[in-house]
Amino acid sequence: MRRILIIGATGNVGSAVLSQLTVTGAQVRALARNPDAARLPPQVEVVRGDLTVPESLDTCLDGIDTVFLVWTAPPAAVAPALERIAKHARRIVFLSAPLKTPHPLFQQPNPSRKLGEQIERLIVASGLQWTFLRPGMFAGNALGWWAPQIRAGDVVRWPHLAAPTAPIDERDIAAVAVRTLCEDGHAGAEYVLTGPQSLSQFEQVSTIGRAIGRTLLIEEMPPDEAQREGLPTMPASVVNILLDAWAAAIGQPAFVTSTVAEITGAPARTFLDWAADHAAEFRA
Ligand SMILES: NC(=O)c1ccc[n+]([C@@H]2O[C@H](COP(=O)([O-])OP(=O)(O)OC[C@H]3O[C@@H](n4cnc5c(N)ncnc54)[C@H](OP(=O)(O)O)[C@@H]3O)[C@@H](O)[C@H]2O)c1
Structure with missing residues (x-):
C-alpha cells in the first residue's frame, strides 16, 4: 500500500484530497505548518513541516513514497523543497494549472504561470515519477x-x-487526485480538469x-x-x-474537458x- 504525504492539507484542494483519501483506507500523513491549528480528521497523522524550511521536511517525508503537492509558498523555496522530496519519495502529484492549454484564459504571461513552469521543470528533472493536475478556475x-x-x-x-x-468543484479535482495517488498508470500524465x-x-x-x-x-x-x-x-x-x-x-x-468523468467514472x-x-x- 502506498504511503502518501499531503502537502497543502489545510487548503481548499488538499483538505478535499485528505478527506476522500481517508475513506479509501490509504496510509495518509499530512504536513502542516501548525498542526494544532490544522483541525484535520483525528485518524490522520499530522507532522509539522514548512516548505520554506527544507530540513523540516525530512521527518514529514520519512517512509513516504507518494507526495501530493500544493504550492503557495515563495518561489525561492521551490528547489530546496523538491530536492528533499525527491530524496525520500518516488512519486509526486502536483497541483498545477492549464499552462499548456491553448486558450487565452490560460495563456497570459504572469508570475504565477512562471512559478508553475519552474516547479514543473524541477519536478521533471528530479527523477520522480510525476503527474500534473491542471485545473482551471476553482468553483470555490x-x-x-x-x-x-x-x-x-x-x-x-x-x-x-x-x-x-x-469552474471546477474542488471535490472533483480531489477525486482525480485520489485516483492518481492510489492507482498505477498515471506517470507522466497531465490532466486538464474543468467543470x-x-x-x-x-x-x-x-x-x-x-x-x-x-x-x-x-x-x-x-x-x-x-x-x-x-x-x-x-x-x-x-x-x-x-x-x-x-x-x-x-x-x-x-475550455471544457471531460477528464474528470473519464478518470473518476462520475461526471464533473x-x-x-x-x-x-x-x-x-x-x-x-
Ligand atoms: N484558485 C484557482 O482558481 C486555481 C486554479 C488553478 C490552479 N490553482 C492553483 O492551486 C493552488 C492553490 O490551491 P488551494 O486553493 O487548495 O490552496 P490554499 O487553499 O491556498 O492552501 C494552501 C495550502 O498550502 C499550505 N502552505 C502554504 N505555505 C506553506 C509552507 N510554507 N509550507 C507548508 N505548507 C504551506 C497552506 O497551509 P497553512 O494552513 O499552513 O497556511 C495550505 O494548506 C495554487 O498553486 C494555484 O496556483 C488555483
Missing part, C-alpha cells in the same frame, strides 16, 4: 469573490462579467442567486476601478493576473450543484 473562488457582497445585499459589482470560465460547462461570470453569479432563491443585481465594474480599489480576498498582483486573463477570454467559450459537478451545496455560505 466564488466564496471569496462574491459571498461578502451577496451576504451584504443584492448587488454584486464585478469586472469582466462577460468572461466565461468552466462541465462554460459560464460567463455573470451567469455564475446568477446561478448562485438561483441556488439561494434570490434575484441578484449584477453590475459591471470597470477594470480600472477593480485595479484601483482591489477585489476581495486577493492581493493587487492577483487582481492584475485575473483582469488580464478575463479580458483575454471574452468572446469565446471556456455543475456550478449549480456547487452553489446549492454552499448556499448557506452566501446567506446573510
Whole structure:
C-alpha cells in the first residue's frame, strides 16, 4: 500500500484530497505548518513541516513514497523543497494549472504561470515519477469573490462579467487526485480538469442567486476601478493576473474537458450543484 504525504492539507484542494483519501483506507500523513491549528480528521497523522524550511521536511517525508503537492509558498523555496522530496519519495502529484492549454484564459504571461513552469521543470528533472493536475478556475473562488457582497445585499459589482470560465468543484479535482495517488498508470500524465460547462461570470453569479432563491443585481465594474480599489480576498498582483486573463477570454467559450468523468467514472459537478451545496455560505 502506498504511503502518501499531503502537502497543502489545510487548503481548499488538499483538505478535499485528505478527506476522500481517508475513506479509501490509504496510509495518509499530512504536513502542516501548525498542526494544532490544522483541525484535520483525528485518524490522520499530522507532522509539522514548512516548505520554506527544507530540513523540516525530512521527518514529514520519512517512509513516504507518494507526495501530493500544493504550492503557495515563495518561489525561492521551490528547489530546496523538491530536492528533499525527491530524496525520500518516488512519486509526486502536483497541483498545477492549464499552462499548456491553448486558450487565452490560460495563456497570459504572469508570475504565477512562471512559478508553475519552474516547479514543473524541477519536478521533471528530479527523477520522480510525476503527474500534473491542471485545473482551471476553482468553483470555490466564488466564496471569496462574491459571498461578502451577496451576504451584504443584492448587488454584486464585478469586472469582466462577460468572461466565461468552466469552474471546477474542488471535490472533483480531489477525486482525480485520489485516483492518481492510489492507482498505477498515471506517470507522466497531465490532466486538464474543468467543470462541465462554460459560464460567463455573470451567469455564475446568477446561478448562485438561483441556488439561494434570490434575484441578484449584477453590475459591471470597470477594470480600472477593480485595479484601483482591489477585489476581495486577493492581493493587487492577483487582481492584475485575473483582469488580464478575463479580458483575454471574452468572446469565446471556456475550455471544457471531460477528464474528470473519464478518470473518476462520475461526471464533473455543475456550478449549480456547487452553489446549492454552499448556499448557506452566501446567506446573510
Ligand atoms: N484558485 C484557482 O482558481 C486555481 C486554479 C488553478 C490552479 N490553482 C492553483 O492551486 C493552488 C492553490 O490551491 P488551494 O486553493 O487548495 O490552496 P490554499 O487553499 O491556498 O492552501 C494552501 C495550502 O498550502 C499550505 N502552505 C502554504 N505555505 C506553506 C509552507 N510554507 N509550507 C507548508 N505548507 C504551506 C497552506 O497551509 P497553512 O494552513 O499552513 O497556511 C495550505 O494548506 C495554487 O498553486 C494555484 O496556483 C488555483
